[in-house]
Amino acid sequence: MNAPASPAAVAAPLPADLLAALQAAFGARCSTARAVCEQHGRDESVFDVPPPQAVVFAESEEEVAQVVTACAAYRVPVIPYGAGSSLEGHLLAVQGGVSLDVSRMNRILRIAAEDLTVTVQPGVTRKALNEALRHEGLFFPIDPGADASLGGMAATRASGTNAVRYGTMRENVLGLRFVAASGEVIRTGSRAKKSSAGYDLTRLLVGSEGTLGVITELTVKVHPLPEAVSAAICFFPSIDAAVQTAMQVIQIGVPIARCELLDTNAIRAVNAHDRLGLKEAPMLLMEFHGSEAGVAEQAATVQDVAADHGGDAFEWATTPEARTRLWAARHHAYFAGLQMRPGCRAVTTDTCVPISRLAENINASIAEVQAAGLPYFIVGHVGDGNFHMAYLLDPARPDELATAERLSAQMVARALALEGTCTGEHGIGLHKQRFLIDETGEAAVALMQAVKQALDPLGIMNPGKIFAG
Amino acid sequence: MNAPASPAAVAAPLPADLLAALQAAFGARCSTARAVCEQHGRDESVFDVPPPQAVVFAESEEEVAQVVTACAAYRVPVIPYGAGSSLEGHLLAVQGGVSLDVSRMNRILRIAAEDLTVTVQPGVTRKALNEALRHEGLFFPIDPGADASLGGMAATRASGTNAVRYGTMRENVLGLRFVAASGEVIRTGSRAKKSSAGYDLTRLLVGSEGTLGVITELTVKVHPLPEAVSAAICFFPSIDAAVQTAMQVIQIGVPIARCELLDTNAIRAVNAHDRLGLKEAPMLLMEFHGSEAGVAEQAATVQDVAADHGGDAFEWATTPEARTRLWAARHHAYFAGLQMRPGCRAVTTDTCVPISRLAENINASIAEVQAAGLPYFIVGHVGDGNFHMAYLLDPARPDELATAERLSAQMVARALALEGTCTGEHGIGLHKQRFLIDETGEAAVALMQAVKQALDPLGIMNPGKIFAG
Structure with missing residues (x-):
């Protein structure tokens, strides 16, 4: 995380004609109420900027196109808004403008079980989708911590705990509809x-963070619920032992469905938050999908690898209820972790490296944060080489933020030296723009900007994100 | 397939200064010899156009950049050339220019077995890569029929028989280096x-068909050789029965590694070409990857499904030699098929539809070709919803080409109505440009052209492909 692009000190007010046109078209669904704008002007990131000047709640693709067209006529920024769960400042109105809230576009348009595809509006959340799919014997695997919207998940190229086996939004979006900066509807x-x-x-749209258009429909892959599912937890004498186990499991090709690390701090947090009573030691939380025999076989292989690294015997969550409880705790870990330091705000890292370099990246990051004396916890999609270290900061102490930024920059520099990426799944947003340049080079970023310029010549689509506006 | 963009009657000669500069820099590796140019001006497609005016054999990224920079200065087209196995006219010099042959850039730069990645130059072929990987216990799954180069496979978003389980080039390329139209080297x-x-x-580069830059390096995923592999063939009373089996296998989520259809005509062809003595009936050729137990379990499930559709008992290829023989025959099927009508040329279709619509697409396509009386054969990656019908044409009979074009257009129209695509793996090239518009709409194609214009403002990168030049 580097310093955010400095926002325009105070954005100019919306052109009166634009506001009048939006209010005429949308009535109460166009709001300038302070509370509504403020709610749409923040996310889970650590920085504050002025809120958008208006929020429009769109209920159809036509309405999205109408808002974009109107804003384009006045060169006013449009900031797509789904569930508000971004961690990288994607929703912040750094250049003012209109927050285009698509959360009411939350219909599941089609479940094509016979093709393992579903088509949804962008405001459908991952939990709502899975609730609808359960009755069909299907599931949608991408699960960021929050109950994010599918539109937002596509826009940030999100992943989560199942990505190690099922891929990310990159692999699971088959097609889209989006409203381009011109107001035209594009099918892909x-x-x-x-x-x-x-x-x-x-x-091109997946991962574009709202800077190329507003996603209005998604067709995604879904997967048959496995015949057998089993989840196990395994405690290790050290973080390194847990990470070495994860690395080896991937390297030998076990098709593990989920392979999550929680450090001792994260365990303490979820114990406190979810009353789980887990042993306070580094833990892998794993899930195996397949036939009964296949699941047993995978688990036996992984148990052997874990034992080689000093891991305890697996503890099994055999019932769906027990599994749900464990995975809910994992998904709560971020919020549980925040509560370990009341009133804190978190800066969360997101590096991802080739699997063989993961231990090196984690071990060095721990040494650095411990030397700096900042409270932290770690959760990680270690099967993918991705982990999150959350630094818990006292908002009243700017020195802590400065320290967190220094540690984060060191971790990113190391991840890049290890041939990895500054962000596995959260996106660039406001705060990783310098890291993007470090990662891929000025020439590649200039080429991205050429694409942006070609598709959004007026620069109205979520300006200031990915690249400095 | 629709009519090719009409080539400039005769391309203007290369500017003398450009040719002199290329000859000074590359010596004998810059050729204007008629045979060399003609060999680089054709591919496996059915159309002829004038050859490129020169061929440069590049041996490094720097040399690629040098050629692109020189051609840009004179606004002369650059046509990247790998193994010459395109089926869609990608290599044809419709606007003249320089064929940039990267086949000598054929070094495997790094095998990172510990991360399941390899980094190669673009001229490495899939067979050469797999030969090198075998000793590491790894394999690269993407296998178009020809021994294509990885650069070309990336450029056309190729797939093949393993895609049903391992994905296509879209899913297996982790990163690239390419020389942009400006001559700059970009890392992704x-x-x-x-x-x-x-x-x-x-x-964005994968599938760009040489129109956005010249790929100079690829990092791709590789996979551990499975503990157990078994291949089976199964004969069916009808094409429909075979296709219904494939559909159901996918729908119930069997992780089958390969699932290929050969119709009776294709069987006759491979019998003649490879002396296999297979029963002359529609056949599925399947492969299962996993543990010993997992492979047995998958095969038993599929055998049950096949039996429900009147399939015979599986015949097993248990030894690696027997498997290799079968798969070699499958990969030869296209060339074997051509030999069923001596002197013929083939027009090959490439539609891909959602799995539930596959039988409808194949059955109707067969009815149409039989009504038209053209010789044909079918091979298909049916687990992906993709199949190829090859129409075998007498080059002396333009009416046959016209009939093939009509049948192909009907098939594409049907595939699009079934929510599929005009091309599963061959690309747009010269001959499917109208189909691309039909498939995705004028607005999306205009947006693609805006991207092209942004990245290649002079229009020198393989002009006339994907879109009319």
Whole structure:
């Protein structure tokens, strides 16, 4: 995390004609109420900027196009808003403008069980989708910690605990509809599993963080619920032992479905938050999907690897209820962790490295944070080489923020030296723009900006994100 | 397939200064010899156009940049050339220019077995890579019929028989280096398994058919050789029965590694070409990867499904030699098929539809070709919803080409109505440009062209492909 792009001191007020037009079209669904704007002007990140000057709640693709077209006419920024769970400042109105809230576009349009695809509006959340899919014997695997919207998850190229086996939004979005900066509706992809038809606009939009258009519909892959699922936890004498186990499991090709690390601090937090009574030691939380025999076989292999690294015997969550309880605790870990230091705010890292370099990255990061004396905890999608270290900061102490920024920058520099990325799943947003340049080079970023300029010549789509506005 | 963009009647000769500069820099590796140019001006497609005016054999990224920079200065087209196995006219010099042959850039730069990644130059072929990987217990799954180069496979978003389980080039390229139209070298991606760092330039280049830059290096995923592999063939009373079996296998979530259809005509062809003595009936050729127990379990499930559709008992290829023989025959099927009508040329279709619509697409396509009386054969990656019908045409009979074009257009129209794509893995090239518009709409294609214009403002990178030049 580096310093945020400095926001325009105070954004100019919205042109009166634009506001009048939006209010005429949307009535109460166009709000300038302070509370509504403020709620739409923050996210889970650590920085504050002025809120958007208006919020429009769109209920259809036509309405999205109407808002974008109107804003384009006045060169006013449009900031797509889904569930508000970004961690990287994606929703902050650094150049003012209109927050375009698509959370009411929350219909599941089609479940094509026979093709393992579903088509949804962008405001559908991952939990709502899975609730609907359960009755079909299907599930959607991408699960960031929050109950994010699918539109937002596509925009940040999100992943989560199942990505080690099922991939990220990159692999699971088959096609999209989006409203471009021109107000035009663009279709990408199809329901076919693969295609070589022209440029991959689907994956250009996935991860574009609202800077190229507003996603209005998504067709995603879903997966049959496995015949057998088993979850196990395993405690280790050290973080390194747990990480070495995860690394080896991936290297030998076990098709593990989830492979999550919680450090002792995170365990304490989830014990306090979810009353779990787990042993306070570094832990892997794993899940195996397959046939009964296949699951048993995978688990036996992993138990052997864990034992080689001093891991305890697996403790099994055999019932769906026990599994749900464990995974809910994992998904709460971030918020549980925050509560370990009341009143704190968190800066969360997101580096991802080739699996063989993961231990090196984690071990050095721990040494650095301990030397600096900042409270922290670690959760990690270690099967992917990705982990999050959350630094818990006292908002009244700017020195702590400065320390966290220094540690974060050191960790990113190391991850890049280890041939990894500054962000596995959270995105660039406001705070990693310098890291993006460090990672891919000035020339590649200039090329991204050329794409941005070609698709959004007026610069109205979520300006100031990914690149300095 | 629709009519090719009409080539400039005769391309203007290369500027003398450009040719002199290239000859001074590359000596004998810059050729204007008629045979060399003609060999680089054709591919496996059905159309002829004038060859490129020169061929440069580059041996390094620096040399690629040098050629692109020189051509940019004279606004002369650059046509990247790998193994020459395109099926869609990608290599044809429709606007003249320089064929940039990277086949000598064929070094495997790094095998990172501990991370399941390899880094290669673009001229490395899939067979050469797998030969090198075998000793490491790894394999690279993407296998178009020809021994294509990895650069070309990335450029066309290729797939093949393993894609049903392991994905296509879209899923297996982690990062690239390419020379942009400006001559600049761009890096994309990293060796991390996932990333949310900015626009997905990797996947913008994958499938760009040489129109956005020349790929000079690729980092791809590789996979551990499975503990157990078994291949089986199964004969069916009808094509429909075979296709229904494939559909159901996918729908119930069997992680089958390969699931290929050959119709009776294709069987006759491979019998003649590879002396296999297979029963002349529609056949699925399948492969299962996993543990010994897992493979047995998958195969038993699929055998049950096949029996429900009247399939025979599986015949097993248990030894590696027997498996290799079968898969070699499958990979030869296209060339074997051509030999069923001596002197013929083939037009090959490539539609891909959601799995539930596959039988409808294949059955209707067969009815149409039989009504038209054209010789044909079918091979198909049916687990992906993708199949190829090859129409075998007498080059002396333009009416046959016209009939093939009509049938192909009907099939594409049907595939699009079934929510599929005009091309699963061959690309748009010269001949599917109208289909691309039909598939994704004028607005999406205009947006692709805006990206092209932004990255290649002079229009020198393989002009006339994907879109009319």
